Amino acid sequence: MTDTAPALRPGALLARTRQELAAALDGDTAPRAVVMTMGALHDGHFDLVAEAARRVGPGGTVVVTIFVNPLQFAAGEDLEAYPRTLAADVDGLVRVLSGGPGRPRVGRLVVFAPAPQAVYPDGEPGVRLDAGPMATVLEGAVRPTHFAGVLQVVLTLMHLIGPRWAVFGRKDAQQLAIVSAMVRDLAVPVEVVPVDIRREPDGLAMSSRNSYLSPEQRARALALSRALEAGRAAAAAGADAAGVRRAAAELLDAAPGVEVDYVAVVDPLTFVERAGAGLGLPGADGVAAAGEVLLAVAARVGPTRLIDNALIDLG
Numbered sequence: 292m293t294d295t296a297p298a299l300r301p302g303a304l305l306a307r308t309r310q311e312l313a314a315a316l317d318g319d320t321a322p323r324a325v326v327m328t329m330g331a332l333h334d335g336h337f338d339l340v341a342e343a344a345r346r347v348g349p350g351g352t353v354v355v356t357i358f359v360n361p362l363q364f365a366a367g368e369d370l371e372a373y374p375r376t377l378a379a380d381v382d383g384l385v386r387v388l389s390g391g392p393g394r395p396r397v398g399r400l401v402v403f404a405p406a407p408q409a410v411y412p413d414g415e416p417g418v419r420l421d422a423g424p425m426a427t428v429l430e431g432a433v434r435p436t437h438f439a440g441v442l443q444v445v446l447t448l449m450h451l452i453g454p455r456w457a458v459f460g461r462k463d464a465q466q467l468a469i470v471s472a473m474v475r476d477l478a479v480p481v482e483v484v485p486v487d488i489r490r491e492p493d494g495l496a497m498s499s500r501n502s503y504l505s506p507e508q509r510a511r512a513l514a515l516s517r518a519l520e521a522g523r524a525a526a527a528a529g530a531d532a533a534g535v536r537r538a539a540a541e542l543l544d545a546a547p548g549v550e551v552d553y554v555a556v557v558d559p560l561t562f563v564e565r566a567g568a569g570l571g572l573p574g575a576d577g578v579a580a581a582g583e584v585l586l587a588v589a590a591r592v593g594p595t596r597l598i599d600n601a602l603i604d605l606g
Contacts, residue, residue: 302385303400308409315401322351324456330357331374335489335497337387339458344395346456353397357404362440425562430465462488464600496599503595512592514546519601522586526603532556536566552589559585
């Protein structure tokens, strides 16, 4: 047993080092789930935590990691500006897992909020993960090193925490697909659990980066969710994947103050192109007429880059 005790907060154990995390989990044989975040938590994150609590049950352990991972930020991205609100995040987690009306209760909540040197004790890792072809398209084309950095920290945290379940949101759909592929291909003994996107009442997908938007920019950002609705409506009217993409792209291209990065219709598990749009994705010569597809969009509103997606059934 390690001799370093984790710092205590009411309702939670707060660990800042590998030794403190090990002390918090030493001897714990209860069912365990992890939710990995970069902090600045909102209701979308809390949905993941609630799902983790449901998985482990009232006697289980939920581990929430709060770590702004430098390996998944490229030069010029918002690493230093990314919001860091640890005290408020822990308070929110304790509140969500309080066991009050409509809220789950767990045996223990452990919050792991390390500094970079705790995760990468030797500095830049000497052994790196290759995220594969799926990481070269869409988000990977815009942020070429992003998914390799994501997998590096996700696998490291899985080894440190040893969860039975790892809960991820569908908002980062490409991340979800790549992490699921890593777990499958490397035989990582954990079940990846997806959770649906939480939206604001007006349809905007919840994101920590929404805090960067001015009121005018936030109103313009609704074009992303409206584009998804246009694609969904096209599918309901009988459109194939190409028609779904066209409907979403037309709405997004016409939106004022929105700079479109991409509109794509892909297989949700492999990110193979399904709309024959010639976007440079694998399989771009085929058009899907039936089955479930993922309509994914990305755009800049002011200086803020936003992503959104929707699963659509092509009946």
